[in-house]
Amino acid sequence: MAWLRITAPRGATPTATSKCLCGRDRSAVGHGKVLALISDHEAHRDECPLRTTPEGRAAA
Template sequence: MTTPPRPRLKSLSCATPTAASSCMCGRDLFASGHHQVLALIESHAAHRTTCQLHTPQDERNAA
C-alpha cells in the first residue's frame, strides 16, 4: 500500500518555509521551518551523490 504524494505548498513571504525530498529509492522526507529546510536541502544534495539510483556504478566504484 503506497501513500499518495504530498501536495507541494507555495511559499509566501510571511509563511513558514517547507520542503519535501523524495527519491525513487524510497527516501521521502519533509521539513518545516527555516533551519530544517536548509538542512533538508543539504541532505538532499548529499543523497543525490550517494543514491544508487542517481550515481552510475563506475563513479561509485571509483570512490
C-alpha cells in the first residue's frame, strides 16, 4: 500500500518519495529532509486509513 523510494547517488544530493494508495504523495531533497521523510513514512504506515479499521482506531 505504501512505497518509499530513496535515491542517494555517491556525491549527489539524496532524494526520497513516499507514496500510498490512500493519496499520500510526499517528497524530500537533502540528507536531513530525507531522514525526516523516512520517519514520517514509518509513522504513516501505522496511521494510514487503509491499514486501520474503525474498530482498531476506536480501541487505540
